[in-house]
Amino acid sequence: MIKIISLLLPALLFGETLKSMLEYAHQNNHILHSYKYAKDAKAKEAESKKSDYFPKIDIGASYKNTSDVTPFQISDIYSGYGRVEVDIYDGGIKSSQLERAKNEYKASGYDEAQAKKNLSLDIVKNFYEIQSLEALLAAKEDSKKSISEQLERVKRFYDAKLATRDDVERLQASYDTNIYEIESVLFEIFSAKKALEIKVGKKIESFEKSAFMENSASDFEVSDSVKSLEYKQNALQSSSKALEGAYYPKIKIEDTYSVFGYDNIEPTHPLKIDRQNVALISLNMRIFDYGATSEAKQAVDLSAKALSKQAEYMSSEQKAEYEISIARVNSVKLKIQSAKSALTSARSAFKTVNEKYSAGIADYITY
Numbered sequence: 563m564i565k566i567i568s569l570l571l572p573a574l575l576f577g578e579t580l581k582s583m584l585e586y587a588h589q590n591n592h593i594l595h596s597y598k599y600a601k602d603a604k605a606k607e608a609e610s611k612k613s614d615y616f617p618k619i620d621i622g623a624s625y626k627n628t629s630d631v632t633p634f635q636i637s638d639i640y641s642g643y644g645r646v647e648v649d650i651y652d653g654g655i656k657s658s659q660l661e662r663a664k665n666e667y668k669a670s671g672y673d674e675a676q677a678k679k680n681l682s683l684d685i686v687k688n689f690y691e692i693q694s695l696e697a698l699l700a701a702k703e704d705s706k707k708s709i710s711e712q713l714e715r716v717k718r719f720y721d722a723k724l725a726t727r728d729d730v731e732r733l734q735a736s737y738d739t740n741i742y743e744i745e746s747v748l749f750e751i752f753s754a755k756k757a758l759e760i761k762v763g764k765k766i767e768s769f770e771k772s773a774f775m776e777n778s779a780s781d782f783e784v785s786d787s788v789k790s791l792e793y794k795q796n797a798l799q800s801s802s803k804a805l806e807g808a809y810y811p812k813i814k815i816e817d818t819y820s821v822f823g824y825d826n827i828e829p830t831h832p833l834k835i836d837r838q839n840v841a842l843i844s845l846n847m848r849i850f851d852y853g854a855t856s857e858a859k860q861a862v863d864l865s866a867k868a869l870s871k872q873a874e875y876m877s878s879e880q881k882a883e884y885e886i887s888i889a890r891v892n893s894v895k896l897k898i899q900s901a902k903s904a905l906t907s908a909r910s911a912f913k914t915v916n917e918k919y920s921a922g923i924a925d926y927i928t929y
Contacts, residue, residue: 579770590763597674604667611660620645640823653810662800669793676786688758699747709737791873798866805859816842
């Protein structure tokens with residue numbers, strides 16, 4: 563993802579800075595924890611697929627009792643065995659499944675990275691939304707103070723028959739509207755703080771100002787969400803290969819060593835066996851399954867194509883948003899410069915009008 567700005571550390575030491583909140587959220591946010599656990603699960607799955615290449619060893623024991631035996635049967639037989647099993651060739655199923663697991667693990671890593679970036683962006687938006695609302699609140703408080711002073715002044719004029727009732731009511735309406743606007747802004751700040759606390763993962767009492775500096779690096783970079791889709795597509799392609807392997811020959815070797823024990827049997831009994839080793843090599847191949855495997859493979863291939871198209875669309879969309887963002891940054895720079903000039907002009911004009919109003923030269927409408 564393109565990085566337009568980088569965080570500057572504020573000099574103040576008290577309250578919550580944007581950097582401290584981001585660091586805390588990256589360590590404690592429950593959504594990020596869920597992505598991490600999902601990634602760890604994929605890592606374990608990949609390790610399990612690697613273990614499939616090693617021989618499998620089983621041990622077991624059994625007891626067999628047969629009633630009404632003939633002279634050529636044994637009534638009580640105890641046995642214990644150990645078995646070693648090795649797949650010589652499985653049609654490439656294991657390798658395809660391992661490749662699928664690796665791709666899914668890489669995709670989960672990009673999912674986690676994208677979730678962290680999305681969370682950071684949301685926190686930044688909430689943080690500066692609150693900063694903006696607090697600035698608006700301060701302006702409303704200043705306005706309240708100014709209107710209150712003017713209201714008291716006009717009331718004195720009204721008592722002295724120098725102002726009309728309409729002048730008083732008009733200022734009173736402005737004052738009441740200002741009180742309502744202050745309460746509305748306070749509610750917006752409260753809501754934004756609660757939303758921010760959920761994302762950060764802790765209660766936030768106060769804020770300190772934080773600044774951003776433009777980064778000269780502005781090269782376009784594919785987002786982690788697109789990379790995740792690409793690896794998920796690769797995982798589906800590996801699954802398709804694993805399904806195709808069902809039609810290939812499979813060769814397996816087994817060796818089973820057994821030990822037997824008996825009750826109430828003559829040592830010379832013809833069926834008495836103390837130890838036995840059985841080696842087995844088997845070959846099997848599926849030749850017909852009513853197209854079940856073939857259709858399953860086609861379904862997986864279509865799913866892979868769907869992800870490919872999603873990745874193409876998201877990449878194009880991201881590139882367009884990148885170009886728009888660059889243009890927006892340039893526009894905002896001009897807007898900031900214009901706002902600074904307008905603020906300087908407005909302060910000068912207000913100072914002049916306020917002096918005239920206080921001196922009784924300008925009326926309330928002009929003020």
